Amino acid sequence: MSEFEPKIVAYCCDFCAFAAADLAGAMRLQYPPNVRIIRLPCTGKVDAIHLMKAFEQGADGVFVAGCLEGQCHYLEGNLRARKRVAYAKRLLAEVQIEPERIDMFNLSSAMGGRFAEIVKEMTQRIKEMGPANTDRRQQPVES
Amino acid sequence: MIVADRKPLEEILDSIKDYKKIMLMGCGGCVTICFSGGVKAVELLASQIKIARKKQGKPIEIIECTPERQCEFEFIDAFKKDLESAEAVLSIACGVGVQTMSERHEDTITIPGQNTKFMGYPVEHALWEERCAGCGNCVLEWTGGICPIARCAKKLLNGPCGGSSNGVCEVDKDTDCVWQLIYDRLKKLNKLENLMVVRQPKDWRTSTDAGQRRVKFEEAML
Numbered sequence: 376m377s378e379f380e381p382k383i384v385a386y387c388c389d390f391c392a393f394a395a396a397d398l399a400g401a402m403r404l405q406y407p408p409n410v411r412i413i414r415l416p417c418t419g420k421v422d423a424i425h426l427m428k429a430f431e432q433g434a435d436g437v438f439v440a441g442c443l444e445g446q447c448h449y450l451e452g453n454l455r456a457r458k459r460v461a462y463a464k465r466l467l468a469e470v471q472i473e474p475e476r477i478d479m480f481n482l483s484s485a486m487g488g489r490f491a492e493i494v495k496e497m498t499q500r501i502k503e504m505g506p507a508n509t510d511r512r513q514q515p516v517e518s
Numbered sequence: 519m520i521v522a523d524r525k526p527l528e529e530i531l532d533s534i535k536d537y538k539k540i541m542l543m544g545c546g547g548c549v550t551i552c553f554s555g556g557v558k559a560v561e562l563l564a565s566q567i568k569i570a571r572k573k574q575g576k577p578i579e580i581i582e583c584t585p586e587r588q589c590e591f592e593f594i595d596a597f598k599k600d601l602e603s604a605e606a607v608l609s610i611a612c613g614v615g616v617q618t619m620s621e622r623h624e625d626t627i628t629i630p631g632q633n634t635k636f637m638g639y640p641v642e643h644a645l646w647e648e649r650c651a652g653c654g655n656c657v658l659e660w661t662g663g664i665c666p667i668a669r670c671a672k673k674l675l676n677g678p679c680g681g682s683s684n685g686v687c688e689v690d691k692d693t694d695c696v697w698q699l700i701y702d703r704l705k706k707l708n709k710l711e712n713l714m715v716v717r718q719p720k721d722w723r724t725s726t727d728a729g730q731r732r733v734k735f736e737e738a739m740l
């Protein structure tokens with residue numbers, strides 16, 4: 376059997392993490408291709424339902440990446456996102472999905488290397504945990 | 519407002535385990551304000567249920583809807599059509615909403631997804647406390663606007679009891695002794711004489727002791 380390649384969704388703030396991802400590319404840094412980035416005007420836009428929908432539609436891991444704390448362009452967007460990530464962790468635990476499958480990271484637009492590291496770290500973590508098994512297509516058919 | 523708290527997910531999943539298509543109905547009234555039953559709560563619960571059922575290999579279809587209020591026929595009737603294809607309704611309104619749906623749709627079962635707790639208000643953001651027990655004969659006039667029925671564990675009318683200590687109730691160290699609060703308030707209002715009257719036992723027939731209660735507003739009746 377081929378190695379499990381997790382699907383990871385990253386909600387990235389336009390000002391920092393998204394720019395950092397761009398920089399990582401410009402720096403020709405290598406990182407696993409498992410991540411699908413969703414660009415947001417601010418991580419404050421992330422609601423628990425967005426995080427849940429990713430899992431509902433088959434993601435194995437999700438992370439939110441916003442500006443360093445205290446440096447949000449909208450002052451508190453990233454602090455709100457942190458709370459919502461914590462809320463989603465609780466909702467996931469209720470459906471027996473490991474809360475570690477979702478996380479929040481903070482970085483600046485200059486941290487291209489850190490972005491690559493985060494992607495590696497998350498991909499490794501989810502690979503070790505295996506599939507989240509929320510995608511119907513991966514399900515064994517009930518007899 | 520009515521405050522309700524969502525049932526544990528496990529209990530909800532068990533109550534809908536036999537169905538493949540349900541309607542999940544929230545309420546735009548009180549339970550939206552206490553975060554447990556509004557549009558967002560419906561979306562999140564639907565997502566949790568769908569994930570849990572996919573994991574079990576028994577996917578479920580969910581029709582999501584949130585009427586303005588679930589406790590009036592006019593509002594729930596708007597979803598009659600959508601209901602036709604559902605095997606059951608999971609309601610996250612208060613118990614009144616659940617029963618309004620049950621009575622309106624006798625052939626479809628409406629399952630409660632919430633534990634309805636009390637009538638109260640948010641004392642701070644996202645924290646609600648009980649304030650009225652609907653006793654049917656309000657005493658707030660002589661208690662300085664503080665309810666001993668809803669807030670005293672013993673429902674005393676001539677409190678406090680001997681368990682009141684430094685303003686705290688003996689039943690729970692995080693709860694104020696409501697009779698201390700009443701005393702302090704009446705003192706501020708210069709109405710301590712209210713406490714010199716020995717109150718007679720309350721007639722609980724105006725409360726839930728005489729069964730189903732009813733309120734009529736003659737002039738507005740059709």
Ligand code: SF4
Pocket residue numbers: 520545546547548549550586587588589611612613614615616
């Ligand atoms: S159904 Fe219950 S929660 Fe909704 S408006 Fe009516 S009383 Fe309030």
Ligand code: SF4
Pocket residue numbers: 649650651652653654655656657658665666667668
């Ligand atoms: S005295 Fe009765 S009606 Fe008045 S607030 Fe208390 S429980 Fe409600």
